[in-house]
Amino acid sequence: MGAAIAAHLANVGLSVRLLDIVPSELTKEEAAKGLTLESPAVRNRFAQNGLNAAKKAKPASFYRAADAAKIELGNFEDDLAKIADCDWVIEAVVENLAIKQSLFERVEKFASKDAIVSSNTSGISIAEMVKDRSPEFKGRFLGTHFFNPPRYMQLLELVPGPDTDPSIIEEMKTFGGRVLGKGVVLAKDTPNFIANRIGTYGLLVTLEAMKKFELGVDEVDAITGPAMGRPKSATFRTLDLVGLDTFFHVAKNVGQNVTEDWEKAAFEVPAYIEKMLENRWLGEKTGQGFFKRVKSAAGAEIMALDLDSFEYRPRKKLKSASLDASKAAKGSAAKLQALVYGKDAAGQFAWDVLKRVLLYTANKQSEIADDIVAVDNAMKWGFNWDLGPYETWDAIGVAQSVERMRAEGETIPSFVEELLTSGHSSFYARAKGEVPRFYVGKDEFRGVEEPKEVISLARLKEQGKVIKQNAGASLVDLGDGVACLEFHSPKQAIGADIIQMIDVATKEVSANWQALVIGNQASNFCVGANLMMMLMEAQDENWDELNMTVHQFQQSAMKLKYLDKPVVAAPFAMALGGGAEMCFPADHVQAAAESYIGLVEVGVGLIPGGGGNKEVLIRAIEGVPDGVDTRLDPFVQKAFENVAMAKVSTSARDAQDLGYLRKTDGVTANRDFLLYDAKQAALGLVQAGYTPKQQKPIPVVGESGAALLKIGVFGMKTAGYVSSHDVKIAHKLIHVLTGGSVTRGTLVSEQYLLDLEREAFLSLVGEPKTQARMQHMLTTGKPLRN
Incomplete structure (x- = not known):
């Protein structure tokens, strides 16, 4: 995680030092090379491994490979003093309070008196980490909880400690939003903060409801994905992606740090999760978890884990009228209403899960955040929900849902009761053309704060x-x-x-x-x-x-x-x-x-038709100085490769x-x-x-330049990399990019190239094999090679 954060900091142009612990023993490969524990390559091994992992990550951690050069590697023993010239020191070591406290003791000795210091902890107390540090250090210290992967996940939870300077919080809010591109949420220093607290609770009640309604993991995922305004990965695919070990650790951390018995019980992990941990069925990272990809005669198939037999079986398709109604509905609110007010098992399951998440959120509102907007944004940005909990409550109708909850014997949190008794029917008030206002309690609404850079x-x-x-x-x-x-x-x-x-x-x-x-x-x-x-x-x-x-x-x-x-x-x-x-x-x-x-366009058997070929060509050759006798072929080839390979x-x-x-x-x-x-x-x-x-006129490489490009295409065809129809498409593209039937150095107009492009486009769209590719893409969303 530290390397992934470093990668994103490098993405936005920052210079970064990435430090890690020193290994205590050599690997076989290091010993074979004659290295010792004093060799820099050995001492920086863990930092290097982290960087290597970030370079290989899919999806990519870096905007581009060259950004990795902005990261300097080191270790805690030899290089900790170098943090003296750093503006921001981020700790991302193992989630162990004693280890973190020990590290911050050392950090305080070297960090600049003006540096901001933060922890990327996912839930350990910010105050406890630095309880023995100086007042000056505590004033510059806070939690900065990135979500994984840091490049893509929008949420950044800022968690002030009791002594954090408010001006630093404001500075980090601005920096996080503007420079790092994050959606910044202020969280209170409570176990697992906002998103992981609610998200983990939601996952655990989903597991409980699965048992209650006797559903399989694949059936639960069919309900808890887009139909509920959640990502396609739904519940169990999400757990596989996150890693069951990570999920277990987060749940355990909440359970150990909350005080009420009912809440401790709520964060107990089912026994089958512990069995999966013992088996190293951790999800994507180990090749199997709740789902497993297997090879069969029909190709790769995804199998689902049967939690009774602990064997993998083919996935089942859930038939449900409420799910069908949800899919047919337009918009997140309508989809949710169709599902949770459905009368079949899927609807009942969705209601049972959603009801408990909403009640838990409202119960914990004042404990975890200053306002409902922070909670809603945390769940949208951190868990990719379409709607936050309070937006969800508005979508299904607060009064209607609360009436049903009461009828089912639930205790309604006072925060929600206050809203209804004050005569309001939703947590957000939206006047046409105005910034929404949100409920803050006791019949009071406040406008949502937006940065001046937001245009709606x-x-x-x-x-x-x-x-x-x-x-x-x-x-x-x-x-x-x-x-x-x-x-x-x-x-x-x-x-x-x-x-x-x-x-x-x-x-x-x-x-x-x-x-x-x-x-x-x-x-x-x-x-x-x-x-x-x-x-x-x-x-x-x-x-x-x-x-x-x-x-x-x-x-x-x-x-x-x-x-x-x-x-x-x-x-x-x-x-x-x-x-x-x-x-x-x-x-x-x-x-x-x-x-x-x-x-x-080549993916559907075409070439660009709206001027794209012309513009890619212009960009490729515009760096060549006018009047210089330079062969343009390498630049034209780059343009050709970009379009022909659909880069x-x-x-x-x-x-x-x-x-x-x-x-x-x-x-x-x-x-x-x-x-x-x-x-x-x-x-x-x-x-x-x-x-x-x-x-301006555009110089083209003409027929001689086209011949050079066609040689490369011939080689690809001979090697079996492309089909005859691919060759036909490539030759049409070459004809356009090289200027058609003219000699090298001819100056042509933009309209001339557009006419070539349009002619080539229309000839290809008339080809039966191109039409087959177009039909296949429209039907399956995937390219056809024919």
């Missing part, structure tokens, strides 16, 4: 800030003369509505606005063009219609590129195919750090290395701040005296 498109639209709109997109006023082009078609897929709105937006912004931002706040920026529409047109042989659609798409991108006002794109998550092509024309891209950008960036920084983004483009660690940063970048271009781009 939904609230702006409620405030009447829509400039233009249609079914697929809207133009929204962000303020200060900046408009935002928001895609809101299904999956933000580009179709006729979005193309039309781009035309409207460019005219409107040119006439009345200072700048344009392209961005939205959906799950993904844009997953590409409307594949279903293209396939249907091709199967109906509507070639003129397809040609016109692709031409309009290309021209929309050109209108964005040569608009007389600055354009900033704000991609995040998936920006694939047409999504990438909407970013390429922008004057500046302000990308979320977690941006997965790429041209993936998708693993982060925004990786997108810069691939050439999809320029080094001058910006990266925002916290996606919640992305639109704000994009708006500021647009205003910066305005204030700098924006000059619209001018078209």
Whole structure:
């Protein structure tokens, strides 16, 4: 965990020292090399192993491999004095209070008097760790609980001790949100803080309910996933991913540190978990846990553990009317209502689990956090719930659910009783266009605090800030003369509505606005063009219609590129195919750090059709100085490989290395701040005296350059790596990227390349094997190799 935290700190540009303990004995490999216990490679072995694990981690711990160079390795014996020049010292050693106390005694001797010192503990008392340290040290000490994996999990729990300087808490809130990209929650110094306290309780009551309702682990996962607003990994797949040893430790820690007998009993782990620990069935890390992947004649199959026989069996599909109703419902609230008020076993099970989690949360509210917003955010950011506990209560109806709880003999926490007796029916009050207010007790509501960097498109639209709109997109006023082009078609897929709105937006912004931002706040920026529409047109042989659609798409991108006002794109998550092509024309891209950008059309038997080939080529060769007699082939080859191999960036920084983004483009660690940063970048271009781009001729490598690329494709075909249809696609791509039937060094226009691209795209979409690939992707979500 320490190495994974170090990796994320390096991701955001910080220099990091990673220290670990010194080994007490040599490994066989070290002895064979003639190393001794005094050899630096041996003394730094554990730190090196941690870094190696971070480098190999899947999903990747680093934004890009080069970021690992920002980490300097060492050990506690030789290098602890080096923390003197560190601004922040993070402890992430074994969860043992005595060991932590001993380490902090040593840290105090070397750390700067201005350094912030923190523990990444998941639940040990912050006050106890430093009870024997000086007042000055205690004032700079707090808990900083990252969730695993630190790069991807949004939650950062800040846990002040009784003596922590409030100004340090404020500093770390800002730093955690802005620099580290985290959702920061303030937690109280109680066992396992907020998210692990509630999350672990929820997992344990799920195990108890499973026994009560006589369900299997696979059946429970069918109920406790998306239907309940939880991740697809649900309960038991989540436990396998986390590791049963980790879960056992967290549950044990709460049980040992709470005082009431009923709560100690609630955190007792079932005997079968202990048996699994004895068997080393820890989950993903040991290859088996509640689930196990086995090879069969039909291929790999996932088997589920039968907790009665302790044998693995094929997974069962749960049939349930309430589950079906939940799947058919739209939105998290409607899905939950359909499930928990269902009359069948799945509905009863979901209600039993949810009821107990909600009651426990409300019982512990004042103990674990200052307000309900912290609790809701902790569960959304730390456990990936769609709705926090109090948002969930609002979704299923507080009065209705409490009435049912009373009827079932439950004691309702006073915090909830106060809400209802004061005449309120929900924990949140949402007025149209305003920041939500939340219940704080005794008939009082308070506005949710948001950083100034948060822009909500939904609230702006409620405030009447829509400039233009249609079914697929809207133009929204962000303020200060900046408009935002928001895609809101299904999956933000580009179709006729979005193309039309781009035309409207460019005219409107040119006439009345200072700048344009392209961005939205959906799950993904844009997953590409409307594949279903293209396939249907091709199967109906509507070639003129397809040609016109692709031409309009290309021209929309050109209108964005040569608009007389600055354009900033704000991609995040998936920006694939047409999504990438909407970013390429922008004057500046302000990308979320977690941006997965790429041209993936070859996966469905096509090449990009919206100008992507042209833009990748321009980016590849634009670093070559004008007037220098340099062969462009290596640069064109890079562009070819990016598109032909459908390379998708693993982060925004990786997108810069691939050439999809320029080094001058910006990266925002916290996606919640992305639109704000994009708006500021647009205003910066305005204030700098924006000059619209001018078209320039593009040098191409022509037929001789194409021949070189085709040799490589021939080698791949001969070696059996690609099919004949792959070769056909590659040759079409080469024809476009090299400029067609011209000689090396010919200067061509952007429109010339767009015409080549459109012709190649249309010829491929007419191919039966391409249509088969498109159909397979639409049906299965997976590529077909034919």
